[in-house]
Amino acid sequence: MTQVIDSKKSTTIIDARGPRFGAVITTIVLAAALATNNVWFIVAQAIAFAIGAFKGPQFTPQAFIYKTFVKPRLKGEVPAEDVRPPQFAQSVGLLFALVAIAGVVSGVNAIFTVAVAFALGAAFLNAAFNFCLGCEIYLLLLRARKN
């Protein structure tokens, strides 16, 4: 017997493979940014993160590529996922991208390198291991904030 207590209202369900494919592209963009030290890669990625964070991960350029070129070739059952976990991850990505841009604007290149490195690590974990960022850090943030 199962009892669900304090559960939030149901939300949008999306194809779980979309955000994971998006993370592969994001990993490549962030790696390119780190290798070339070029801020414009991060500006472009920040725009994609902002769309994902505010509108939803199913509306990013990565999701468009997935829907247009990848999804029609996939067979089998569509794994469903709540839209909120990847949306949370996009928000965290946006935060790191903004810190990286702030580092370049203020002339402290180390900030750019560290922020992009963390974003790259998270995007890679998502792409390679289906890592759930919200699972690991959201509760810790709540616990830290309300202490």
Add this chain to the structure above:
Amino acid sequence: MKSLLPIVIVLVLASGYGFWHKNTRGKVVVKSDKGLITPAMIGADLGSRATLLQFSSAFCGPCRATRLLIEDVTADMGDVAHVELDAEANLELVRQLDIRSTPTTLFINGAGHEVGRAVGAPKRDQVLSAIAAIR
């Protein structure tokens, strides 16, 4: 093109963490008893033999899969209860029981003591053997 070294460092560290993370999630481990868990604390009755207390959150993909799995496993076990709590709405209990990430599932015996916990989504056989170990 500058140096590829930072990329290599990030990918090696992330891979190490990823493999460690994958191998530890879902495993039912015995933790030190954090005290008696009562129906008043969780807002639901305990099962006569065992209770699976699952903490979930809004930004958690595997929480849904964990709920569906435990629902299915406990469906015809009359003496085992499954209670899912939103961690955000129960922060006091989360601190008391030291829940750090979601999903975290506590295995509680009939007397109300925690006998094991699984951090992350457990597999079916892990849930079954953890329940079977509770008498």
